[in-house]
Amino acid sequence: MKAVEFIKKYGLDVAKHKVDELKIIESMGDKLSIEDEKLKSLVESHELVESYGGLESAKKFVGSEYRKLS
Numbered sequence: 516m517k518a519v520e521f522i523k524k525y526g527l528d529v530a531k532h533k534v535d536e537l538k539i540i541e542s543m544g545d546k547l548s549i550e551d552e553k554l555k556s557l558v559e560s561h562e563l564v565e566s567y568g569g570l571e572s573a574k575k576f577v578g579s580e581y582r583k584l585s
Contacts, residue, residue, distance in 0.1 A: 518553035527561055534558045 522530045534555050541547055547555070567573035 516550070518550055518557050521554055522557060522561075527558070530554060530558050531562075 516524070521533075537547055537551050537555060564570055564573045567576050
C-alpha cells in the first residue's frame, strides 16, 4: 500500500505510530522500504505543517519568508 493511501485509510495517528515502529526497526540496523520512507516523510511533513498552526498559517509563513528573500 502506498504511503498516501495508508494515511487516507488509517489516519495520521496510526501513521505516526507506524513511523515510530519503523524508527525502532531502523535503529536496529534494518533497512526501510521505499514506501516506509515515504510514509515517514509524509508524517514529518504533516507534523511540520501542524507546528505552524495548520496549512494556512504555514503558507503565510512561507510567503513572508519568500518576500524577505526577494
